[in-house]
Amino acid sequence: MFNDGLLWVAGLALGVSVVMTGPTRADALKDEIAPTGKLRVAIAISPAGGAFWSTKNEAGGYAGVPVDLGKEMAAQLGIPVEYVAHQNSGQIVDAVSKGTWDVSFMPKDPEREAKMSFGPAYEVADATYIVKPGSSVTNFQMLDQPGVKVAAVNNTTTMRGAIAHLKNAKVTGYQTYDEIFGLLKNGEIDAFALSRDQLNAMARKIPGTRVLDETFKQTVTAVAVPPNHPLALAFATKFMIEVTSNGTLRKAYDNNGLKDTPIRTR
Numbered sequence: 001m002f003n004d005g006l007l008w009v010a011g012l013a014l015g016v017s018v019v020m021t022g023p024t025r026a027d028a029l030k031d032e033i034a035p036t037g038k039l040r041v042a043i044a045i046s047p048a049g050g051a052f053w054s055t056k057n058e059a060g061g062y063a064g065v066p067v068d069l070g071k072e073m074a075a076q077l078g079i080p081v082e083y084v085a086h087q088n089s090g091q092i093v094d095a096v097s098k099g100t101w102d103v104s105f106m107p108k109d110p111e112r113e114a115k116m117s118f119g120p121a122y123e124v125a126d127a128t129y130i131v132k133p134g135s136s137v138t139n140f141q142m143l144d145q146p147g148v149k150v151a152a153v154n155n156t157t158t159m160r161g162a163i164a165h166l167k168n169a170k171v172t173g174y175q176t177y178d179e180i181f182g183l184l185k186n187g188e189i190d191a192f193a194l195s196r197d198q199l200n201a202m203a204r205k206i207p208g209t210r211v212l213d214e215t216f217k218q219t220v221t222a223v224a225v226p227p228n229h230p231l232a233l234a235f236a237t238k239f240m241i242e243v244t245s246n247g248t249l250r251k252a253y254d255n256n257g258l259k260d261t262p263i264r265t266r
Contacts, residue, residue, distance in 0.1 A: 030077060033225070033232035034102055038082040041070030042092040042101035046177035048198040049257055052089070052107060052176070052221045066105040068252035069223075073239055075105065087176050090155025096226050103236060107219045107239060109157040117172040117229065119237040121222040124194035124264040126215040127158050132187050133208030135192050140214050143191055144169050151180045152193040161217035162193040184209065195219055197261065220266055 018186045033039065043066050046053040054064030055144045062083050075082035086092050088107045096116050108118045129150065143150070144166045152159035154173030162171045171193070174180050183189045185206045192199070223240050225232040243249045244265060252263055 007008065029231045029235055030050055030079065033235060034077065034079050036082075038080045039070065039074040039077060040082045040084050040100065041066065041073075042084045042086060042095065042104035042106075043070070044088050044106070046090060047142070047181075048090075048177050048194075048201065050195065050198050051125070051253065051258065051261070052105065053198070054083075054085075056085070063256060065249075065252045065256050065258070068255060069105055069243065069249070070103065072243065072248055072252075074234070076239065077235075088153045088156060088158075090153070093155070097188060099226070102225070103232070104224045105221060107157040107221050108224065109160065111160070112157070112224075114226050117233045118226075119223040119233060120240040120244070121220045121266045122240060122244060122263060123219075123221040124266050125197065125219045125221070126213050127161055127193060127217045127219050128196050128215050129162075129191040129193050130184065130199040130202055130209050130211045131191045132184055132189065133206060134187070135190065135210065137212070138210070139212060140165075140216065143212070148191070149189045150191045150193060151183060151189045153177060154178070157219050158193050158195070160215070161219075165216040177204045181206075225235055243265050 006089055043054040043062060043064065044052065045056050049055055051063065051065045054062050054067050056062055067083065070083065071081050072242060082091050084101045088162060092104050092106055093115060094100065095101060136145045146168050148169035150162060150166060150169050150171045152162050152171055154175055158170065159173050181202065181226065182190050183194050196211065203209045223236045225236055244263065246256055249263055
């Protein structure tokens with residue numbers, strides 16, 4: 001269910017629809033949400049996939065839930081879509097002030113909410129740790145010890161959550177999932193903080209690793225637009241409410257290997 005804040009934004013979307021109608025509204029919206037004439041969708045690339053990460057195929061194209069949502073949003077606006085690839089969500093946040101993207105789908109936290117505007121969430125993921133092959137660590141207490149090296153993707157909500165959670169272990173940020181994957185596989189780090197579904201997939205690729213049972217935070221992924229874009233926020237909010245109810249979001253999940261993953265809104 002959507003919370004009161006999202007209902008308020010949904011009300012904003014309805015209000016904008018009522019006040020601005022016809023070609024005038026459409027032109028004003030396109031000028032704000034797509035000033036270049038294309039809908040520039042910021043995505044983060046990783047082999048992990050999932051509801052937030054996107055992947056790059058051998059032909060140079062992109063796949064992922066954000067890719068499908070961006071394509072559908074551009075189609076509704078009647079404009080082309082352009083994907084702006086980044087290595088992680090932190091880079092997308094850093095780029096918001098540069099005006100290089102128009103919409104994104106990313107994990108949110110209070111720090112990010114101060115830098116951009118978020119609409120409805122479409123995923124709530126449990127964050128935990130995977131430990132290196134052969135590790136004897138089975139719980140958070142054993143992990144949180146002096147000298148333990150924990151990796152996270154740099155400048156992400158999960159990294160900030162891990163830093164707040166671990167009082168003794170050292171959390172270090174790295175730019176890419178691939179880099180951390182190699183470090184974990186080679187035993188150069190003790191653990192990696194990420195969402196449970198992605199870590200479960202990683203565990204299948206690195207024999208001897210273990211995903212811990214406990215959860216240290218929940219990561220909420222939502223549609224986002226640059227700050228001070230009220231028409232764009234209203235449209236993105238209306239869009240997410242519609243795709244959640246009409247099955248488009250479910251289809252995006254199913255098309256990207258998430259058939260068994262429930263849609264969790266908040």
